[in-house]
Amino acid sequence: MTSLAQPFHQPTDQPTDQPTDQPTNQLADQPLHPSVSPSVNHAQRPLILGVTGASGLIYAVRALKFLLAADYAIELVASKSTYMVWQAEENLRMPVEGLQQEQFWRQQAGVSDRGQLRCHPWGDVGANIASGSFRTRGMLVMPCSMSTVGKLAAGLSSDLLERAADVQLKEGRKLVIVPRETPFSLIHLRNLTTLAEAGARIVPAIPAWYHQPQSIEDLIDFVVARALDQFEIDCVPLKRWQGHLETGHLETGHLETSQLETSQSETSQSESEQG
Numbered sequence: 001m002t003s004l005a006q007p008f009h010q011p012t013d014q015p016t017d018q019p020t021d022q023p024t025n026q027l028a029d030q031p032l033h034p035s036v037s038p039s040v041n042h043a044q045r046p047l048i049l050g051v052t053g054a055s056g057l058i059y060a061v062r063a064l065k066f067l068l069a070a071d072y073a074i075e076l077v078a079s080k081s082t083y084m085v086w087q088a089e090e091n092l093r094m095p096v097e098g099l100q101q102e103q104f105w106r107q108q109a110g111v112s113d114r115g116q117l118r119c120h121p122w123g124d125v126g127a128n129i130a131s132g133s134f135r136t137r138g139m140l141v142m143p144c145s146m147s148t149v150g151k152l153a154a155g156l157s158s159d160l161l162e163r164a165a166d167v168q169l170k171e172g173r174k175l176v177i178v179p180r181e182t183p184f185s186l187i188h189l190r191n192l193t194t195l196a197e198a199g200a201r202i203v204p205a206i207p208a209w210y211h212q213p214q215s216i217e218d219l220i221d222f223v224v225a226r227a228l229d230q231f232e233i234d235c236v237p238l239k240r241w242q243g244h245l246e247t248g249h250l251e252t253g254h255l256e257t258s259q260l261e262t263s264q265s266e267t268s269q270s271e272s273e274q275g
């Protein structure tokens, strides 16, 4: 079968007509990445965060925490089914209205006054992110249900999340899907393949273990970091694999911590402790 795969677009951080206001508030509870300075304007092009009714809302919460703490601008759209999952996983009711939802997500992320967050009601297909003329960095759908995977693969846009994702594909922008289901049926796999062929990046919620996770947050953050890597965004503390320093380690099976480099200095431990 002929592959329809398109090259994954490189990030373009050229100035745009997006607001350039800088947040002037105090640091959030999360230390910033060394490369992140409050003077850097990450708000030029917002990242769309789509949240569906798949299990694992914590993935979206952790992503939001790190992105807002690093002053990114986020356009968030949660599907209708997300409300039920919030209730099931956290016994919480997510507000429908945009401003109340913003407060809700900020509270869950633990970042009250950094970054820019705009939440869109799931049915508002007239929102900015429903149009290709609204420029973005692309869209991350995390966690992504098999229902949304199927609809996106079929080109359906029955709510704002699906429309925004469809727009990213048609505009040749980044669309990163973090599917959450197990096991996958053949239909799921075919739909994911269709999306990959259309240019989407599939980053399954499958953590690695070589970074020596000490907490559930470490496992979650690995997936979050790898998903954000697709946008060249590096704001999550992650011990990145640096390769074997000595072949002897292969024989002993012993992994020295010096072979792992924490991408956010000295924050991984405090992050785990906060956990």
Ligand SMILES: Cc1cc2nc3c(=O)[nH]c(=O)nc-3n(C[C@H](O)[C@H](O)[C@H](O)COP(=O)(O)O)c2cc1C
Pocket (backbone or CB within 6 Å): 051, 052, 053, 054, 055, 056, 079, 080, 081, 082, 084, 085, 088, 089, 144, 145, 146, 147, 148, 149, 180, 181
């Ligand atoms: C508590 C809960 C957990 C769910 N977890 C998943 C999941 O992990 N993956 C999935 O594909 N669907 C899951 N579902 C089913 C979806 O929510 C359902 O298919 C819904 O129609 C998805 O709609 P959406 O894709 O528009 O959010 C879950 C439902 C509930 C209530």
